[in-house]
Each structure stands twice: as C-alpha cells, then as structure tokens.
Amino acid sequence: MLVLTRRPGESIIIGNGIKLTVVNVGPGRVKIGIEAPPSVRVDRAEVHSRIQQEQATDVLAAVSANALAAGADQPTMVNAGPDTNVIAGEPTEQPATPPAPAQRLSEFRANRKPR
Numbered sequence: 001m002l003v004l005t006r007r008p009g010e011s012i013i014i015g016n017g018i019k020l021t022v023v024n025v026g027p028g029r030v031k032i033g034i035e036a037p038p039s040v041r042v043d044r045a046e047v048h049s050r051i052q053q054e055q056a057t058d059v060l061a062a063v064s065a066n067a068l069a070a071g072a073d074q075p076t077m078v079n080a081g082p083d084t085n086v087i088a089g090e091p092t093e094q095p096a097t098p099p100a101p102a103q104r105l106s107e108f109r110a111n112r113k114p115r
Contacts, residue, residue, distance in 0.1 A: 004012060011021040018040060023031040034042050043051065 006022045019035040021033040
C-alpha cells in the first residue's frame with residue numbers, strides 16, 4: 001500500500017484520467033473528491049463488495065437453472081473460491097454469542113476547538 005500525505009486542495013493522479021483531491025479534513029473524517037472518466041466505475045468498498053456478492057449469486061442461479069433445464073438431477077455447484085461449500089439461498093450459521101458492542105466513536109475523536 002502506498003501512503004501519501006496531502007493537504008486540503010492537493011491532488012493525486014492515478015493512471016490516465018483519475019484524479020483524487022483532498023476536499024476537507026476534519027476530526028475523524030476526510031472528504032475526497034474523485035474525477036474519473038465515465039467508463040470507470042467508482043464505488044465505496046461496502047457497495048462494491050455487495051455488488052460482487054449479488055453478481056456471484058446471479059451466476060450460481062444461472063448455472064443451476066441451466067443444469068436443471070439440461071435434465072440434471074441436482075443443481076451444479078461452481079468451484080470458484082474458498083466458500084464453495086456455501087450455496088446461495090441456504091441459511092448460514094449465526095455465531096452463538098452476539099458481537100461485543102462497538103466502542104463509542106467519541107472516545108477516539110480529538111476535542112473540537114470552540115467556535
């Protein structure tokens with residue numbers, strides 16, 4: 001991972017045509033502006049992973065439907081990764097204990113300057 005230091009208003013250029021600009025830096029938050037060609041999709045990480053999961057589910061459903069249409073007795077499983085033993089649509093096991101409550105964000109934030 002490349003780590004760069006930038007001040008508000010300063011930019012970083014990635015490849016041919018992608019420009020990242022630091023818009024604002026606040027306590028516990030950085031606002032980044034992104035300029036990219038229309039052909040480049042820009043998503044937040046959590047949105048990107050959700051899209052990939054939905055696409056994988058669609059692929060599994062299509063392969064299963066094709067296998068059933070061809071007369072197979074059972075749906076075909078796609079060998080694509082470490083969790084191939086999990087079939088889309090089946091309930092997954094939940095952890096026995098609930099996760100610990102998240103610490104309050106205010107404990108980690110710097111004190112604000114008085115206005």
